[in-house]
Amino acid sequence: MVSIARKNLFQDLPRFIVAQAGIMFSVGLVTIQIGILNGFTRSSTVLIENADADIWVTSEELRHLALTLPLEYEQLAEAKEVEGVDRAEPLIAQSTVWRDKSNQIAPIRIIGFDPEDTLFRPRTLLEGTLKDIQQPYKIFVDQADLKLLDVSAVGDRAEIGSYEGEIKGITTGTRSIVASPYIFTSLPNATAYLNSPIAKPDETPPDPPDLTDQNRITYILVKAKSGENLSALKDRLEEALPGTKAFTQAELTELTQTYWQQSTGVGYILGLGAVVGIVVGTVVVGQILYSSVTDHLREFGTMKAMGSSDWYIYRVILEQALWMAVLGYLPGMGLCLGLGAWTIQAQAIQILISPVTAAGVFVVTVAMCSGAAIFAIQKVTRLDPALVFKS
Amino acid sequence: MQLAFRQRPQPMTLMTSNPDTAGDLATPAIQAKGIEMAFQVGDQQFKVLKGIDLEIKTGDVELLMGPSGSGKTTLLSILGGILTPTSGQVSLLGQSITGLPRHKLSKFRLQNIGFIFQGFNLFPALTAAENIEATLNLKGIRGRAAKKQSIKLLRQVGLADKTRSLPRDLSGGQKQRVAIARALAGNPKLILADEPTAALDSQRGHTIMELLRKLAKEEGCTVLMVTHDPRIMDIADRVVYVEDGLITPKPANPSFVHKPE
Ligand SMILES: Nc1ncnc2c1ncn2[C@@H]1O[C@H](COP(=O)(O)OP(=O)(O)OP(=O)(O)O)[C@@H](O)[C@H]1O
Numbered sequence: 001m002v003s004i005a006r007k008n009l010f011q012d013l014p015r016f017i018v019a020q021a022g023i024m025f026s027v028g029l030v031t032i033q034i035g036i037l038n039g040f041t042r043s044s045t046v047l048i049e050n051a052d053a054d055i056w057v058t059s060e061e062l063r064h065l066a067l068t069l070p071l072e073y074e075q076l077a078e079a080k081e082v083e084g085v086d087r088a089e090p091l092i093a094q095s096t097v098w099r100d101k102s103n104q105i106a107p108i109r110i111i112g113f114d115p116e117d118t119l120f121r122p123r124t125l126l127e128g129t130l131k132d133i134q135q136p137y138k139i140f141v142d143q144a145d146l147k148l149l150d151v152s153a154v155g156d157r158a159e160i161g162s163y164e165g166e167i168k169g170i171t172t173g174t175r176s177i178v179a180s181p182y183i184f185t186s187l188p189n190a191t192a193y194l195n196s197p198i199a200k201p202d203e204t205p206p207d208p209p210d211l212t213d214q215n216r217i218t219y220i221l222v223k224a225k226s227g228e229n230l231s232a233l234k235d236r237l238e239e240a241l242p243g244t245k246a247f248t249q250a251e252l253t254e255l256t257q258t259y260w261q262q263s264t265g266v267g268y269i270l271g272l273g274a275v276v277g278i279v280v281g282t283v284v285v286g287q288i289l290y291s292s293v294t295d296h297l298r299e300f301g302t303m304k305a306m307g308s309s310d311w312y313i314y315r316v317i318l319e320q321a322l323w324m325a326v327l328g329y330l331p332g333m334g335l336c337l338g339l340g341a342w343t344i345q346a347q348a349i350q351i352l353i354s355p356v357t358a359a360g361v362f363v364v365t366v367a368m369c370s371g372a373a374i375f376a377i378q379k380v381t382r383l384d385p386a387l388v389f390k391s
Numbered sequence: 392m393q394l395a396f397r398q399r400p401q402p403m404t405l406m407t408s409n410p411d412t413a414g415d416l417a418t419p420a421i422q423a424k425g426i427e428m429a430f431q432v433g434d435q436q437f438k439v440l441k442g443i444d445l446e447i448k449t450g451d452v453e454l455l456m457g458p459s460g461s462g463k464t465t466l467l468s469i470l471g472g473i474l475t476p477t478s479g480q481v482s483l484l485g486q487s488i489t490g491l492p493r494h495k496l497s498k499f500r501l502q503n504i505g506f507i508f509q510g511f512n513l514f515p516a517l518t519a520a521e522n523i524e525a526t527l528n529l530k531g532i533r534g535r536a537a538k539k540q541s542i543k544l545l546r547q548v549g550l551a552d553k554t555r556s557l558p559r560d561l562s563g564g565q566k567q568r569v570a571i572a573r574a575l576a577g578n579p580k581l582i583l584a585d586e587p588t589a590a591l592d593s594q595r596g597h598t599i600m601e602l603l604r605k606l607a608k609e610e611g612c613t614v615l616m617v618t619h620d621p622r623i624m625d626i627a628d629r630v631v632y633v634e635d636g637l638i639t640p641k642p643a644n645p646s647f648v649h650k651p652e
Pocket residue numbers: 430431432439457458459460461462463464465466
C-alpha cells in the first residue's frame with residue numbers, strides 16, 4: 001500500500017516538526033503531571049516500602065500513616081502470642097524537632113527500629129551499617145535531606161529534641177514530599193529523643209535504656225506464618241489488642257495515598273494540568289490535521305471523484321493522526337524520562353513514570369490525535385467531488 | 392508484451408456491474424435521456440442543461456465541445472455520476488446509475504470509470520509510480536501486483552524512466568501522461584476527461600491525446616473528452632456540441648472553437 005498519509009505528512013517537514021513539538025509538549029505535560037502525582041502519592045508511603053510486614057497494627061484512631069496514636073510496648077508481647085503470628089516487631093514513627101548547628105529548628109520524624117529485626121530497615125544505606133545506630137545517639141539521615149537539615153556528611157552533629165545526635169549513616173530513597181525528613185535510629189535512641197527534656201541538659205545524657213512495657217511505640221509490624229489467612233489474622237490481632245486496628249501493608253498504603261490525594265487536592269490540581277495538556281495537544285493536532293487536509297483538499301476530492309469510499313479517506317486521515325501520535329509520543333516520553341531522572345537526582349522530587357502510566361499516556365495520545373482528526377474528517381465528508389472539475 | 396497487457400485477466404473486483412452487456416458493442420457505453428440541470432443562484436434558478444439526449448458508442452473516442460459556460464463540465468460530471476441531475480436518466484455500460492445511492496455510485500465509478508482532470512490532479516507527495524499505485528490500491532489491487540502494474544502503465548505512456556519522479560519534477564506533458572496512465576489503471580471501461588490538454592501546448596496536447604486514443608482502442612475503452620482544442624478533433628470518432636443547454640450536431644456559431652495560437 002502506498003501510504004498517502006505518511007507522504008503527505010512528511011512532505012511539509014517544517015509544519016510536521018511544529019506539530020510534533022506541540023504533541024511532545026502535550027505528552028510531556030500529561031506525563032509529568034501524572035508522574036508528579038504518582039511520585040507524590042508514592043512518596044507519602046515510601047516508609048511502608050522499607051518494610052516487609054504482612055500486617056501493620058496501630059491505634060484504631062489512625063487517619064493515615066503519619067497520623068496515629070501510640071501503642072504501649074507491652075502490646076508487642078501480646079501480639080507475638082496471637083495465633084498465626086510468625087514475627088511481631090516494633091516501629092516508632094514520631095515527630096520532633098531538629099536543631100541545626102546555626103540554631104535553626106526544623107520538623108523531623110524519628111523512625112525507631114531494631115537493627116537486628118528483619119521486618120523494617122531502610123532499603124539502601126549509602127554509608128554506615130545498620131549496627132551503627134545501636135550506639136547511643138547515633139542516627140541515619142537521608143541523602144536528599146542533608147541540605148534541608150544543614151548537615152553534609154557522616155560525623156556531622158545536630159540536636160534532636162534536646163539531645164545531640166551524630167550522623168553515622170546516609171540513606172537514600174526515603175524522602176517523602178508530604179512528611180518531614182526521616183531520621184532513622186534504634187528504638188532506645190528514638191525513645192530517648194522523643195522523651196528528652198525541654199531544656200538542654202548541662203551534662204551528657206545517659207545512654208538510652210532498653211524499652212520498658214510502658215514506653216510508646218507507633219506500629220507493630222507483623223509477619224504472618226506462611227499460609228495464614230491475613231484477614232482472619234487481622235481480626236485476631238484486633239481482638240487480642242484492644243484499641244488497635246490492623247491493616248495489611250497494601251491497605252495502609254492505599255488508605256494513606258487516598259488521604260493525601262484527597263486532603264490536599266493535589267490529585268485535582270495535577271489532574272487539571274493533565275487535562276490542559278490533553279486539550280492543548282488536541283488543539284495542536286486538530287489544527288495541523290485540519291490545515292493539512294485543507295492543503296490537500298484537491299487530492300481528497302480527486303480520490304472521491306475516482307470513487308474511493310469515505311472510509312478509505314478517513315483511514316488516510318486517521319493514519320496521519322496515528323503517525324503524529326507515535327512520533328510525538330516517543331520523543332515526548334523520552335523527554336519526560338530524562339527529566340524524571342534529573343529531578344530525582346537534583347531535586348529528590350520523584351516524577352514516577354510507571355509502565356502503566358507510559359502505556360496510559362500512549363493511549364491518551366492516540367485518542368487525542370484521532371479525536372483531533374474528527375474536524376479534518378468532517379471537512380472531507382462535506383467535500384463535493386465535483387470540485388475536481390473546477391479549476 | 393503488448394499482447395500480455397491486453398489479455399491480462401481482470402481482477403474480480405473490477406468486473407463491470409453488468410458483465411453481459413458491458414463489452415457489448417451494441418449497448419452504448421453512455422446513454423443519457425432528458426438530462427436537465429438547474430443551479431440555484433441566490434433566489435433564482437438557472438437552467439444550464441435543458442434536456443440532453445446523448446449516446447456514446449462503446450469503444451468510441453468522442454469529444455464534447457461548446458462555448459464556455461455552456462455546461463460541458465456539468466454534463467460530464469453528471470455522466471460520470473459525480474453530480475446528480477435535476478431530472479433525466481443516465482445509463483453507463485448498460486446499467487442505470489440514476490437514483491443509485493451515493494456509496495454505490497462511488498463504487499461504480501471506482502470499478503468502471505477512469506478520470507483525467509484538467510489540472511492533472513496528481514498527488515504531489517507521491518512519485519509517478521506511487522500515484523498510479525495509490526489509485527490501484529483504491530481499486531483493491533495491492534502490494535506487488537499494484538507496483539508491477541503501475542510501472543507497466545508508465546512504460547506504456549513512455550515514462551519508464553520517470554517512475555520515481557515527483558510531479559513537481561515532471562513537465563506538463565509528462566504529468567498528463569501520468570494522469571492518463573492513472574486513468575487507465577485497473578482497466579476501466581470508460582474514461583472521462585475534462586479539458587485534458589488545457590495545460591499543454593497544442594502540439595504536445597495532440598501527441599498525448601493520440602497516445603490516449605491508441606491505448607483506449609487497445610483496451611476497448613470508451614473515451615468522452617471535453618475540450619476547446621480544435622487541433623485534437625482529428626483523434627475523435629465523433630464530436631458532440633453543447634449549446635444553449637442542448638446537444639447540437641453542428642455548432643451554429645463555431646467561434647468558440649479556438650484557433651490554435
Ligand atoms: N455548482 C454550481 N452552482 C452554480 N452555478 C454553476 C455551478 N456549476 C456550474 N455552474 C454554472 O453553470 C454553467 C455551466 O458551467 P460549466 O462549468 O458546466 O461550463 P463549461 O461548459 O464547462 O465551461 P468552460 O468551457 O468555461 O469550462 C456556468 O454558467 C456556471 O457558472
